[in-house]
Amino acid sequence: MSDLLAARSQMAMSLAFHIVFAVVGMGMPALMVIAEWRWYKKRDPVLLDLAKRWAKGTAILFAVGAVSGTVLSFELGLLWPTFMQHAGPVVSMPFSLEGFAFFTEAIFLGIYLYAWKRISAKAHVAAGVIVAISGALSGAFVVCANSWMNAPVGFTVTNGVVTDVRPMVAMFNPAAVAEVIHMMFAAYAATGIAVAGIHAYALLRGTLRPAFHRAAVQTALFVSVPAMLLQPLSGDFSTRDVAKRQPIKFAALDGHLHAGPAALVVGGWIDERNLTRKASIEIPGAISLLLKFDSKAIVPGLDSVPVADRPPAGIVHIAFQVMVACGLALATVGAWSAWRAWRRRRGSGVALPADRTYLKALVVTAPLGFIAIEAGWTVTEIGRQPWIVQDFLRTSDAVTPMPGLIVPFLGFTLLYIGLAIMVTYLLWMQILKTGITPLGGHQPPVVSETTEYNVRR
Amino acid sequence: MFGADELVFTLPHVVAGTMVLSITAYVLLAGADFGGGVWDLLARGARKAQQRKLIADAIGPVWEANHVWLILVVVMMFSCFPAAFAHFSTELHVPLTLMLVGVVLRGSAFTFRSYDVSGGANQARWGMVFSIASLMTPIILGVCIGTVAAGNIPMDVGTSRTFVERFVSPWITPFAFSVGALTLALFALLAATYLTIEARSADVREDFRKRALSAMVAVAVVAALTLFLAKRDAALVYHGLTSGWRALLLIGATAIFALIASVALLTRAFQIARVAVGALASFIVWGWAWSQYPFLMPPDRTIMSLAAPRATLMWTMSVLIVGTLILLPSFLYLFRVFKSVDRVDVPSDSPSSLDSTHS
Numbered sequence A: 001m002s003d004l005l006a007a008r009s010q011m012a013m014s015l016a017f018h019i020v021f022a023v024v025g026m027g028m029p030a031l032m033v034i035a036e037w038r039w040y041k042k043r044d045p046v047l048l049d050l051a052k053r054w055a056k057g058t059a060i061l062f063a064v065g066a067v068s069g070t071v072l073s074f075e076l077g078l079l080w081p082t083f084m085q086h087a088g089p090v091v092s093m094p095f096s097l098e099g100f101a102f103f104t105e106a107i108f109l110g111i112y113l114y115a116w117k118r119i120s121a122k123a124h125v126a127a128g129v130i131v132a133i134s135g136a137l138s139g140a141f142v143v144c145a146n147s148w149m150n151a152p153v154g155f156t157v158t159n160g161v162v163t164d165v166r167p168m169v170a171m172f173n174p175a176a177v178a179e180v181i182h183m184m185f186a187a188y189a190a191t192g193i194a195v196a197g198i199h200a201y202a203l204l205r206g207t208l209r210p211a212f213h214r215a216a217v218q219t220a221l222f223v224s225v226p227a228m229l230l231q232p233l234s235g236d237f238s239t240r241d242v243a244k245r246q247p248i249k250f251a252a253l254d255g256h257l258h259a260g261p262a263a264l265v266v267g268g269w270i271d272e273r274n275l276t277r278k279a280s281i282e283i284p285g286a287i288s289l290l291l292k293f294d295s296k297a298i299v300p301g302l303d304s305v306p307v308a309d310r311p312p313a314g315i316v317h318i319a320f321q322v323m324v325a326c327g328l329a330l331a332t333v334g335a336w337s338a339w340r341a342w343r344r345r346r347g348s349g350v351a352l353p354a355d356r357t358y359l360k361a362l363v364v365t366a367p368l369g370f371i372a373i374e375a376g377w378t379v380t381e382i383g384r385q386p387w388i389v390q391d392f393l394r395t396s397d398a399v400t401p402m403p404g405l406i407v408p409f410l411g412f413t414l415l416y417i418g419l420a421i422m423v424t425y426l427l428w429m430q431i432l433k434t435g436i437t438p439l440g441g442h443q444p445p446v447v448s449e450t451t452e453y454n455v456r457r
Numbered sequence B: 001m002f003g004a005d006e007l008v009f010t011l012p013h014v015v016a017g018t019m020v021l022s023i024t025a026y027v028l029l030a031g032a033d034f035g036g037g038v039w040d041l042l043a044r045g046a047r048k049a050q051q052r053k054l055i056a057d058a059i060g061p062v063w064e065a066n067h068v069w070l071i072l073v074v075v076m077m078f079s080c081f082p083a084a085f086a087h088f089s090t091e092l093h094v095p096l097t098l099m100l101v102g103v104v105l106r107g108s109a110f111t112f113r114s115y116d117v118s119g120g121a122n123q124a125r126w127g128m129v130f131s132i133a134s135l136m137t138p139i140i141l142g143v144c145i146g147t148v149a150a151g152n153i154p155m156d157v158g159t160s161r162t163f164v165e166r167f168v169s170p171w172i173t174p175f176a177f178s179v180g181a182l183t184l185a186l187f188a189l190l191a192a193t194y195l196t197i198e199a200r201s202a203d204v205r206e207d208f209r210k211r212a213l214s215a216m217v218a219v220a221v222v223a224a225l226t227l228f229l230a231k232r233d234a235a236l237v238y239h240g241l242t243s244g245w246r247a248l249l250l251i252g253a254t255a256i257f258a259l260i261a262s263v264a265l266l267t268r269a270f271q272i273a274r275v276a277v278g279a280l281a282s283f284i285v286w287g288w289a290w291s292q293y294p295f296l297m298p299p300d301r302t303i304m305s306l307a308a309p310r311a312t313l314m315w316t317m318s319v320l321i322v323g324t325l326i327l328l329p330s331f332l333y334l335f336r337v338f339k340s341v342d343r344v345d346v347p348s349d350s351p352s353s354l355d356s357t358h359s
């Protein structure tokens, strides 16, 4: 493995790991605070218990998010010093703003998690709201930094030196709007559906506390469904944006190999060397029609640039299709949920625990949000290759001169695998405590919905 | 060549000064969290479990917020002094990576220990990882600082060196490791002193008073050793620390606060001890900063020469000012909620379990 490949792999692995926790850090505070707010209004102890249970899981995930994020901040320098040397001053804005968002997030999360009894209920809900807002903001800021790599503006290069730096222009770069919106929806959709799926699983397996899990599914879907429904629209916006801004990335994600009218390509794989597609279903002209409202319109293809400037189209194309497939599946479940909710409100339809088909659908779609996120980032990042900063700096020119990078890559990979196993195990223990029938079939020692815990406030 | 005697106020200097203040905050707050881990490792005697419980309760709600100071320093570094950041993270790749492993293990093991409900053996294992990582990380942090301050990674040396010459030898030095040991001792001192105030029973308070005193001795011994080694291996640091009235003032203040803190600990004036120890730690940080002023990357790259374009510095400082206006009240609120004794409503020194179920 070359050092460049090791560095790229380490970066990709660290980011793919961090994003899971980051997304949870954006989504879970919203879920917790909505549950707690509903409790505050209705005084139904089940809702308070829900907020507290979720808070415990979030505490574990947040800690891992914070440490893996710290690793990333250093890795930008450890792996890509040349990149940071040039890009640091330009993308300084989103990163320093993000720093303050982290501060407020961590401060108020500490209060939210540990001060249930120390501050008033109102102050507690307010702390939760601050966590939710600053979590969303930290996500938005860092995505602004990333979108700058896709659409670098706000500086001039004269004789190889970066001059005339305009940090605000860089932060609000042309790619920022589409990416931030898409990431926000992604975070709420993915967290919400994953949580709903876990609690739906409890209802399916049987639990002594159906009301608890039903409230959980409802609250999680309340956050997730709007995002799942809007995500394909936002994705369409992103796609058009990429087609304008990064035509070669677009060619890669669509599998559009030769400049000319572009077909909609579904399935199959791409032979990058010979520029051919295999085993794919194609609708000729469909992409040209979608993009330019003219099925004959010319769209740049992978062959529009020299080989050295092409991203690995095969991976990008597959990742894009995975994301879109997940997105369509999620939108379907979202529409189903909205329809169910509407029927229930009108007094017809089946109550949640009895509607087993629907519960099964929730369980099956539970991981799709996170799969779509990983796939989407693969499209964004690998689709940008060979550039680290589109059209300005090549990834291969940005890498550190430090040799033997495979060692830290393997080391961090092992470390993160260990963390992932441990986090999964701890979360599973927390979930079992909510009175789910464990896999062995023994009922956990839960007494009843009302006496199992005591509300101290 | 050697440190300038005139302090200059330009935008880059203001930014660098702000970085020093952030590092100070990191030392005073997160340093104590690491120090807590050290005392967790060294917990012993009849009240071992109570000591650990106190430490865990003290760190739990605040460590993640305290930790962000380090991230802020990194962000300011790459935004405002990008060439220095690139250089420093290239040459110190190995120790920085080790430090990151420590950061990851410390944070996650601490959390796993709090939330692992599977029982004693596993919790003890996580406790072990947590405390060893808390011991290792400050040492490596100090090693990195010592290496930079000593001018061991100069910026324009050619690259025709072996791996060991370039990436290992510069930081494997007695001086760098003595700075590492000083960092560790200082963090342990901060933690023990703060814990005397947070302890809710007289016995535990007494335990940490004794620990604070021994940490004070360790700080004094290691500081003297560091100064001695500086004279031998890090002329720049030694010169910076010993020449000029400002340097002598800094050293004098450090010594006076060490004295006040010791007396306060001996006479059980814990509030005074806390303030004095905080001042002592701050003056050590400032002494280091002054010793390498006006260089950001000793021996020859100044703050001025490494600064990013003016627009970046202006914007970053603006964000810092606005951010601080939000941050300070938030931190005050955090500490008021968790660090004032009268608001504590849990009988907390109970040796029961480390699973501080905060529900």
Ligand code: HDD
Residues within 6 Å of the ligand: A143, A150, A175, A178, A179, A180, A182, A183, A185, A186, A187, A189, A190, A231, A232, A234, A235, A236, A238, A239, A240, A242, A323, A324, A325, A326, A327, A328, A330, A368, A369, A370, A372, A373, A374, A375, A376, A377, A378, A379, A380, A381, A383
């Ligand atoms: C729940 C997650 C999720 C879902 C359901 C979708 N996406 Fe997505 N997508 C992401 C999560 C995501 C992401 C991980 O959040 C990315 C990576 C970078 C970004 O801004 O968002 C992304 C990137 C991304 C990009 C690349 C943007 C760039 O490089 O700047 C495009 C073109 C799309 N998406 C298009 C779609 C379409 C047409 C979808 C149809 C349903 C879709 N996405 C569903």
Ligand code: HEM
Residues within 6 Å of the ligand: A018, A019, A021, A022, A023, A024, A025, A026, A061, A062, A063, A064, A065, A066, A067, A068, A069, A070, A071, A072, A073, A076, A102, A103, A105, A106, A135, A136, A138, A139, A140, A142, A143, A146, A183, B064, B067, B068, B071
């Ligand atoms: C799109 C990608 C990313 C998103 C959406 C994101 C979002 C977040 C969020 C919401 C948090 C809050 C804490 C948590 O959830 O555990 C977080 C933590 C963190 N992230 Fe990321 N992040 C991303 C990528 C990055 C990158 C590339 C870096 C480094 C440059 C980074 C650095 C950090 C740091 C340092 C923390 C810890 C903050 C703390 O201590 O509280 N993140 N991230």
Ligand code: HEM
Residues within 6 Å of the ligand: A008, A009, A011, A012, A015, A016, A018, A019, A080, A083, A142, A143, A145, A146, A374, A377, A378, A381, A382, A384, A385, A387, A388, A389, A395
């Ligand atoms: C968290 C979600 C993210 C994921 C899953 C992700 C994924 C990836 C992947 C797969 C690569 C390797 C690409 C390759 O070399 O083939 C990569 C590279 C990189 N990413 Fe991201 N990325 C994310 C967000 C970000 C953000 C928010 C930033 C910037 C602030 C960022 C900065 C970088 C850098 C600097 C590289 C290395 C250079 C390069 O390969 O272009 N990434 N990332």
